[in-house]
Amino acid sequence: MSRKKIVAGNWKMHKTLEESMALTTEIRGMVRDELRGDTQVILIPPFISLAGMARLLEGSAIAIGAQNCHWEDQGAYTGEISAGMIKSTGATYVLIGHSERRMYFGETNEQLAAKTKTVIRHGLKPIFCVGESQQEREDKTYFKVIEKQITEGLFHLDRKEFSSVVIAYEPVWAIGTGLTASPEDAQEIHHLIRKLVANYYNEEIADALSILYGGSVKPENAAQLFAMADIDGGLIGGASLKARDFIEICKAAR
Numbered sequence: 198m199s200r201k202k203i204v205a206g207n208w209k210m211h212k213t214l215e216e217s218m219a220l221t222t223e224i225r226g227m228v229r230d231e232l233r234g235d236t237q238v239i240l241i242p243p244f245i246s247l248a249g250m251a252r253l254l255e256g257s258a259i260a261i262g263a264q265n266c267h268w269e270d271q272g273a274y275t276g277e278i279s280a281g282m283i284k285s286t287g288a289t290y291v292l293i294g295h296s297e298r299r300m301y302f303g304e305t306n307e308q309l310a311a312k313t314k315t316v317i318r319h320g321l322k323p324i325f326c327v328g329e330s331q332q333e334r335e336d337k338t339y340f341k342v343i344e345k346q347i348t349e350g351l352f353h354l355d356r357k358e359f360s361s362v363v364i365a366y367e368p369v370w371a372i373g374t375g376l377t378a379s380p381e382d383a384q385e386i387h388h389l390i391r392k393l394v395a396n397y398y399n400e401e402i403a404d405a406l407s408i409l410y411g412g413s414v415k416p417e418n419a420a421q422l423f424a425m426a427d428i429d430g431g432l433i434g435g436a437s438l439k440a441r442d443f444i445e446i447c448k449a450a451r
């Protein structure tokens with residue numbers, strides 16, 4: 198299996214510019230000194246830190262990503278940030294459709310489909326997030342929910358466009374709660390996602406797709422999750438704000 202292992206740290210609305218630079222410096226040193234193998238490490242800070250961090254990380258293998266992006270290239274959208282602006286900072290990834298964006302900002306699959314298209318057109322790579330709520334897990338409708346998120350959010354892309362997509366499965370009930378999906382439960386969904394992609398595109402594209410797990414990943418549970426056949430790394434929230442925890446999770450992805 199040749200697909201890329203990825204560990205991405207989603208800093209959410211944490212860290213001032215100064216704090217971001219300090220944490221980045223710390224992580225950069227640990228990645229250089231301790232990380233072996235070719236796991237792709239991605240840091241996803243608030244927008245204000247992107248450019249500074251990109252400069253700080255020049256010559257390092259760590260990539261930078263943004264947490265959101267507008268679907269239009271420019272215009273009267275006060276408070277929004279475009280893909281071109283993100284690209285100009287040196288970032289290469291963009292999170293699309295994080296459950297907090299869906300939940301608190303009402304982002305719809307239709308908007309996320311447009312964002313994904315725009316991000317790819319600008320040569321950036323989307324990390325497209327999907328996941329079910331606690332209720333949907335209890336009702337056992339989670340397969341359907343995830344299928345709909347993927348179908349409506351991604352399947353407008355052609356094969357070439359889709360090849361730059363990373364998918365993150367993040368069960369909403371596991372985000373920031375300390376509850377983690379068991380490796381087997383997570384594997385079941387990752388496998389389903391890969392099957393959907395194989396059926397719609399083809400086996401080769403599905404095989405090359407990195408699917409990350411997110412939701413209370415910690416140094417203590419990362420290795421078991423990442424050992425599953427279809428789990429290719431993680432999208433880390435809380436634990437990515439501590440350099441030591443984050444690097445231990447990165448090491449577990451080998």
Ligand code: PGA
Pocket residue numbers: 207367371372373374375411412413414432433434435436
């Ligand atoms: P968590 O967040 O690791 O704090 O649960 C994950 C995420 O929301 O990306």
